[in-house]
Amino acid sequence: MPQNLTFAIAMSTLKASQHGLARIKQKRKEKGWTIDDPRWLEEASKILGTDWQEEGFFAEGISQGTWKRFLAGKLPINTGAFKAYCLVLQLNWNEIVERNIHQDWGEAPDVSIFYGRTQEVHLLEQWTIHENCRLVVILGMGGIGKTALAAKLGQQFQHEFEYIIWRSLRNAPVVEEILTEMIQFLSEQQEIDLPRNLDGKVLRLIYYLRLHRCLLVLDNAEAVLKSGDRTGNYREGYSGYGQLLRCIAETSHKSCLILTSREKPKGLAKLEGEIPVRCLQLTGLPTDAGRAIFFTKGSFIGSQDEWQVLIYHYGGNPLALKIVAAAIRDFFDSNISEFLRFLKKVTFIFDDICDLLDKQFYRLSKLEQEIMYWLAINREPINLMKLQDDFIANVPHCEIIQAIVSLQRRSLIEKNAAEFTQQPVVMEYIIAKLVERICQEITDEKMELFQSHAWIKATAKNYI
Ligand SMILES: Nc1ncnc2c1ncn2[C@@H]1O[C@H](COP(=O)(O)OP(=O)(O)OP(=O)(O)O)[C@@H](O)[C@H]1O
Numbered sequence: 001m002p003q004n005l006t007f008a009i010a011m012s013t014l015k016a017s018q019h020g021l022a023r024i025k026q027k028r029k030e031k032g033w034t035i036d037d038p039r040w041l042e043e044a045s046k047i048l049g050t051d052w053q054e055e056g057f058f059a060e061g062i063s064q065g066t067w068k069r070f071l072a073g074k075l076p077i078n079t080g081a082f083k084a085y086c087l088v089l090q091l092n093w094n095e096i097v098e099r100n101i102h103q104d105w106g107e108a109p110d111v112s113i114f115y116g117r118t119q120e121v122h123l124l125e126q127w128t129i130h131e132n133c134r135l136v137v138i139l140g141m142g143g144i145g146k147t148a149l150a151a152k153l154g155q156q157f158q159h160e161f162e163y164i165i166w167r168s169l170r171n172a173p174v175v176e177e178i179l180t181e182m183i184q185f186l187s188e189q190q191e192i193d194l195p196r197n198l199d200g201k202v203l204r205l206i207y208y209l210r211l212h213r214c215l216l217v218l219d220n221a222e223a224v225l226k227s228g229d230r231t232g233n234y235r236e237g238y239s240g241y242g243q244l245l246r247c248i249a250e251t252s253h254k255s256c257l258i259l260t261s262r263e264k265p266k267g268l269a270k271l272e273g274e275i276p277v278r279c280l281q282l283t284g285l286p287t288d289a290g291r292a293i294f295f296t297k298g299s300f301i302g303s304q305d306e307w308q309v310l311i312y313h314y315g316g317n318p319l320a321l322k323i324v325a326a327a328i329r330d331f332f333d334s335n336i337s338e339f340l341r342f343l344k345k346v347t348f349i350f351d352d353i354c355d356l357l358d359k360q361f362y363r364l365s366k367l368e369q370e371i372m373y374w375l376a377i378n379r380e381p382i383n384l385m386k387l388q389d390d391f392i393a394n395v396p397h398c399e400i401i402q403a404i405v406s407l408q409r410r411s412l413i414e415k416n417a418a419e420f421t422q423q424p425v426v427m428e429y430i431i432a433k434l435v436e437r438i439c440q441e442i443t444d445e446k447m448e449l450f451q452s453h454a455w456i457k458a459t460a461k462n463y464i
């Protein structure tokens with residue numbers, strides 16, 4: 001068993017609620033075995049993969065002691081043993097466990113409507129619960145479902161943590177403010193005289209992360225990152241977040257920080273690997289889940305193929321799908337084929353999606369914007385060499401690579417094998433932007449982009 005896993009299992013504990021204890025008693029009676037019957041331990045051990053008859057010992061956590069503590073419900077026991085005893089009693093552990101009262105969900109959204117993502121939840125469970133990762137980052141473009149996924153995970157595995165605190169960085173609070181809130185929450189408002197400097201505050205937080213198994217969630221981390229130039233750098237006055245992430249990742253403790261961001265904060269790549277830091281690049285929803293999102297807005301008419309085309313067109317982006325579903329219902333009589341016919345005719349994008357992409361686009365450097373234009377014009381995926389030869393031959397190779405990495409980090413382009421392209425909806429947006437810019441240049445009589453290599457090629461592709 002990997003060391004981290006042993007640690008996670010050993011440190012995570014549960015106990016039954018008052019209502020749970022009554023259910024346990026009832027089920028125990030139904031089973032008809034006495035409290036001291038060895039079968040309780042033998043069966044529980046078997047569930048955890050150790051056969052007492054064959055091995056001569058019980059699985060980790062299974063003993064007379066934990067069984068008695070489980071029944072008494074005064075002290076928590078190892079999570080694995082708790083779940084195994086519940087299974088022997090044919091009880092759903094989730095229904096009898098004592099709810100964690102140390103939870104502050106801040107602005108976490110309601111995720112009662114949530115489709116798909118089984119694999120992603122499973123992977124995140126593996127990292128946060130079983131591998132005891134200290135820092136897990138969920139990355140992806142706007143609207144792809146990072147916040148929803150983090151909320152779902154926290155909700156589903158809340159019993160694994162003694163304390164849960166969720167904070168959004170959308171309004172770019174300084175790191176000291178976030179640290180103060182977290183320390184006060186984890187100390188149950190006992191910490192009044194907090195250290196003044198950042199180092200001291202971070203150390204104080206780590207103290208609590210060692211003391212308890214805590215889940216911290218920082219949502220919308222891109223808000224503290226710099227826009228323009230290169231991505232991943234912290235905004236002026238926000239580099240303390242880098243220090244916080246580094247310290248949480250590198251210092252030994254038993255808690256986990258989940259970070260969601262449109263862009264990968266600088267320095268993370270160095271931390272990934274040996275030490276427990278993981279990144280999940282979130283992609284769109286598959287057709288079934290995308291369709292389910294549509295049905296929350298009404299009923300729609302469309303063939304299997306049409307559904308597929310539609311959901312692919314929006315890259316399975318749940319936010320885009322929600323917006324589009326409402327529009328199809330309101331303007332296209334809930335008819336998918338009508339809408340697809342319309343899509344073919346016009347370069348059209350709904351304002352809300354446009355707004356979402358606008359926010360991302362204006363953060364880009366000039367070179368990044370040019371590459372975005374070029375990939376949209378080119379339509380087909382293109383490799384790095386071709387990109388350089390064809391379009392930006394006078395730009396040094398290393399700068400192009402940096403820009404590509406940066407665009408990937410922002411989830412505005414995708415890499416498939418060795419080629420790069422954009423999600424369809426992004427492509428559509430960029431084309432609209434391009435036309436807008438060219439028109440502006442013509443009006444201003446300042447033909448920068450109009451005379452560029454990219455535009456000549458665009459003309460050849462009948463965009464004008
Ligand atoms: N799996 C899902 N099932 C149903 N709805 C979802 C799912 N994932 C996301 N959504 C919905 O899509 C919308 C966008 O999701 P969310 O806010 O999580 O995106 P995000 O990636 O955090 O975006 P941003 O970068 O703007 O913060 C929300 O309304 C959310 O409820």
Ligand SMILES: [Mg+2]
Pocket residue numbers: 146147148219220260
């Ligand atoms: Mg979000």
